[in-house]
Amino acid sequence: FQYWLKLTAVALPALVLTLHFLAHDRVLTEAVPPTVTDRTTVDITTDVIVQVGEPLQVDVTGHIDGRPVAGPVLLAPGQHELSSGTELVLAAGSPVPVVAGAPPDNDSWASPGNGFGGDYPMFQVYSLILATFLGTMGLPHVLVRFYTNPDGRTARMTSLAVIALVGMFYLFPTLLGVFARLYVPQLLITGRSDAAVLLLPGSVLSGWGGQLLAALVASGAIAAFLSTSSGLLVSVAGVLSTDVLRGRVRDFRIAAVLAGIVPLALSLSVTSLDLSRSVGLVFAVAASTLCPLLILGIWWRGLTAAGAAAGMVLGGLVSGIAAMVVVLAPIDPDRGGWPAVLVGYPAAVSVPLAFLAMVLVSLATRRSVPADVGRTFSRMHVPERLGMGRDREIGAFGAGTSGADKSVSGDRTRRSSR
Structure with a gap:
């Protein structure tokens, strides 16, 4: 239900x-700056540096480059600092200044990777792809869904269905990103791209139609935030209550409070961080920890406990430290070079390091591989209808199983073996 609600909330505005877009035949590949179609007022809520490609006449109330201004101003080509509290008015048809480091014209923005800005766009693209593709399988609120499947075949079908549904969902944010460049380019001044989806319906449809679409988007966003945060909260609280505390219901409640307080406190320091950046960092952490563990644990018999721990710790430290630097002490992309790119998009480094650490440490501790690892792998990979996992069920519930049931299960296992 949550999925279809969120899909409707993002798909309906995108289709409208x-x-x-098709009716008005707009073009996004010309080497021209984004422009506003109507007279537009932009409120600057945080200090920002913008770049101007050609002389631009604007009406300003506030501070530009540290000087108080009240009235018309001609912005010269180059960079200008707009202070918080400044009001900027653009005439209809005016080009829009963009945040320093962002692509100044539509053609460069439409080129692969240039939407990030900076000097190493393709590295950023592939690092983000690596984080989102591999990070999905490592998210705890995704992994917990497998506990609701009765057998391995159903779990595999669930995985396939989820991949298809998620892939369909993410087609629409891509469309909305393109339309945001066209219809709400004033956000390029402030860098507050998080507001794009909410502002898009009203920028195209006036009156009740735009307001209803914006309300639908807002409801979908709230549903997405609540469903994701509640799933993570339950996952973390479950681990804390069973592995750290004694596993009682009261312990789960205490763990839920603790698991909610820590991210709530951290969220106060990321109010100026784009949601797109923070989500990418979260996926990078998941891709650098649980993803290598799952892949190697399922498909490589040589993985040891020490190797798994070493890879998770190394991948978690590299990606986690990068995320903390972005949140607490961000590096200016224009001045940081490779350090800023590696910190902002760490998955291309942290994921290979995690895999490498798991493999090397496992090879160094290969004597600790369990002797029955082949039997364990057979249980995971042999089709369920052969009954290879029946003895595991008997071992878990044998105390309450009758002798006749044990005999029947043993006969099935022997027949499957033959």
Whole structure:
């Protein structure tokens, strides 16, 4: 239900905007800056540095480059600092200044990777792809869904269905990102791209139609935040209550409070961080820890406990430290070079390091591989209908199983072996 609600909330505005786009024949690949179609007022809520490609006449109330201004101003080509509290008015058809480091014209923005800005766009693209593709399987609120499947075949079908549904969902944010460049380019001044999806319906449809679409988007966003945060909260609280505390219901409640307080306190320090950046960092941490463990644990018999721990610790430290640097002490992309890129998009480094650490430490501790690892792998990979896992069920519930049931299960196992 949550999925279809969120899909409707993001797909319906995207389809409406697509029809509007096709009807008006807009172009996004010309080497021209983004422009506003109507007279637009932009409120600057945080200090920002913007770049101007050509002389631009604007009306300003506030501070530009540290000087108080009230009235028309001609912005010269180059960079300008807009202070918090400044109001900027752009005439209809005016080019829009963009945040320093962002692509200044539509053609460069549409080129692969240039939407990130900076000097190493393709590294950023592939690092983000690596984080999102591999990080999905390592998210705890995704992994917990497998506990609701009765057998391995159903779990595999669930995985396939989820991949298809998620892939369909993520087609629409891509469309909305393109339309945001066209229809709400004023956000390029402030860098507050998080507001794009909410502002898009009203920028195209006036009156109740735009307001209803914006309300639908807002409801979908709230549903997404609540479903994701509640799933993570339950996962973390479950681990804390069973592995750290004594596993009682009261312990789970205490763990839930603790698991909620820590991220709540951290969230106060990331109010100026784009949601797109923070989500990418979260996926990078998941891709650098649980993803290597799952892949090697399922498909490589040589993985040891020490290797698994070493890879998770190394991958978690590298990606986690990068995320903390971005949140607490961000590096200016224009001045940071490779350090800023590696910190902002760490998955291309942290994921291979995690895999490498798991493999090397496991090879160094290969004597600790359990003797029955082949039997364990057979249980995981042999089709369920052969009954290879029946003895495991008997071992878990044998105390309450009758002798006749044990005999029947043993006969099935022997027949499957033959």
